[in-house]
Amino acid sequence: MTEKRKLPVPADSDWWRGAVIYQIYPRSFQDTNGDGIGDLLGIARRLPHVASLGVDAVWISPFFRSPMKDFGYDVSDYCDVDPMFGSLADFDTLVETAHLLGLKVMIDLVLSHTSDQHPWFQESRSSRDNDRANWFVWSDAKPDGTPPNNWLSIFGGSAWQWDTTRCQYYLHNFLTSQPDLNFHEPQVQEALLDIAQFWLDRGVDGFRLDTVNFYTHDSQLRDNPALAEDMRNPITAPAVNPYTWQEHLYDKTQPENLLFLAKLRKLMDRYNAAAVGEIGEDLRGMEVLGEYTGGTDHLQMSYAFELLSAKAPTASYVKDVMDQVASVASDGWACWAFSNHDVVRHVSRWGIGDAAARMYTTLMMCLRGSACIYQGEELALPEAELAFEDLQDPYGISFWPAFKGRDGCRTPMVWEPDEHHGGFTEGKPWLPVSHEHLRMTVSDQEKDPAAILHHYRRAISFRHSHKALGKGSMEDLSTDGTVLSFRRKVSGEELFCAFNISPDPAAIDAPPGKWQQVGVELGSTGTAPDGKFHLGPWQPALAVKV
Known part of the structure; x- marks a missing residue:
């Protein structure tokens, strides 16, 4: 090391x-x-x-x-x-x-959780009274020998695995080889x-x-x-x-x-x-x-x-x-x-x-x-x-x-x-x-x-060129058919963002105020003479308030 x-x-x-x-x-x-x-x-x-x-x-x-x-x-x-x-x-x-x-x-x-090969678990499973006995989640079986409760592993089956050394079950929310640590132990x-x-x-x-x-x-x-x-x-x-x-x-x-x-x-x-x-x-x-x-x-x-x-x-x-x-x-x-x-x-x-x-x-x-x-x-x-x-x-x-x-x-x-x-x-x-x-x-x-x-x-x-996108607020979130729009605002900058989430064209009204088209390199469209954003399939409209 x-x-x-x-x-x-x-x-x-x-x-x-x-x-x-x-x-x-x-x-x-x-x-x-x-x-x-x-x-x-x-x-x-x-x-x-x-x-x-x-x-x-x-x-x-x-x-x-x-x-x-x-x-x-x-x-x-x-x-x-x-x-x-x-x-x-x-x-x-x-x-x-x-x-x-x-x-x-x-x-x-x-x-x-750790691996079942981690030294902590190897010691914990060795007995019920060692220094790390309580470092993992152990529990006795029910009287009929079944697991302590009905918890399931996300990888399938019970979240409990029987250990023949301690004669107890240990908890594993994932694989049986991934025993859960006991966070109740300081x-x-x-x-x-x-x-x-x-x-x-x-x-x-x-x-x-x-x-x-x-x-x-x-x-x-x-x-x-x-x-x-x-x-x-x-x-x-x-x-x-x-x-x-x-x-x-x-x-x-x-x-x-x-x-x-x-x-x-x-x-x-x-x-x-x-x-x-x-x-x-x-x-x-x-x-x-x-x-x-x-x-x-x-x-x-x-x-x-x-x-x-x-x-x-x-x-x-x-x-x-x-x-x-x-x-x-x-x-x-x-x-x-x-x-x-x-x-x-x-x-x-x-x-x-x-x-x-x-x-x-x-x-x-x-x-x-x-x-x-x-x-x-x-x-x-x-x-x-x-x-x-x-x-x-x-x-x-x-x-x-x-x-x-x-x-x-x-x-x-x-x-x-x-x-x-x-x-x-x-x-x-x-x-x-x-x-x-x-x-x-x-x-x-x-x-x-x-x-x-x-x-x-x-x-x-x-994103990095517009500080409103990094740390600004999100306001006026709305949908118009397949178009999602919102504004991102931070001191000194306001950005309007609209996205046509569709394979078909769409149009939305531009928000009040004067806006300058940005993001042309990303396929952004600008406002048309009728005051609308005409969006092609899968097209954004991005504009900064001026």
Whole structure:
């Protein structure tokens, strides 16, 4: 292990507000040693591409030591790099490279659970009276030998696994190899805060907190009630998974969670660091977003699931989502995303073409909140089709063929249209490179001025060029048929934004006042002599008040 060192912290403690964050899935970004798996030096090598997009930060999915049963989300050592990804020295190189390019670095902290190979769990399961006996969630069986309650794992089946050494059940909200930590134990909280400080001292600028509302559980272990079929949320889990059949009142989103987050926030504030929390909440998503990000005591941002929807967002849907934010989370801050490492890529999920993909990108860059784009999204990569024998994801293997898992969005990034797997590796990639993706590489799109890659750069640049889009208010949100419109305001600037979320033309009246067309490079239209904005299919209208 190399000596840890403290790198300079950013001067702007509010840097995260309105930021654009680029998510990197390390296994699939760039391999430098020919083993077919991406690594930290590969990320460092490709950071100039990320910086060229104009984003503010990178979020790096887990790279800690792990048995890789869930590809790094099962951690066996929080303070070291898994050898397949490199070393702590490689991580330091990555951070230094990012900072030289003007990029913040956010790492994915998985605090709700560990690997069953973590020394903490190995000690905890060894007896009922060791020093870490209470560090995980253990419970006796019911008199008939069944689990303590009806809680379900999001990956299928009971959330309880029998352990023959302790002759008790342990809780696992995910895989059986991912036992849940017991946040009711003060020593657990202190150990996790020490881990966060370890990485802050190495120069990270913040965290993405995995499954942040799963940290604490109901200490009485009460059963979850059933949930009516018409209230089940397909964003949380696929319809074939009975996890959605419960109202998760007791296994997550407990009030004690906020007490731990307050401690974490106090630590982060010493470093001007920021966190975005992944809140998987079926029924009260926006309400919990407000609770977790309102004020200055908890998280700065919540990773919002609403635009990870199965169907393409309509004008009325986006309005409803933003109205909910204004109603129950006006003091909170969302981080919006269309795609990530857990869902079908949105151009496939929504079945949209190039024009619609461009419009949705521009829309995201105009919404109040921060924005997160997933590697390959800037190329408009579709979901990769894989044969069953190529699957690696245990979630997809379990529910095949009704649910094909998450491998299709995790295939390697494509850099060059060559025979070496798109420039990702000289070896055999851990997942096959999509032949369709090889026609959409970074190299090819760099050479094509009309490619969507350049649209992403222009849209991000437009966001940064208008301070109202970063930190301004959102007002006069309305819909007129298929057109969504709103105003973004900050001291010294007011911007009108309208989007025709439709393959058919539409027209809306211009708002009162004098407006100057902007965003021509994004396909924005101006006002016509009749005082209307005439919008083509999937076209925005963007104007600044003069």
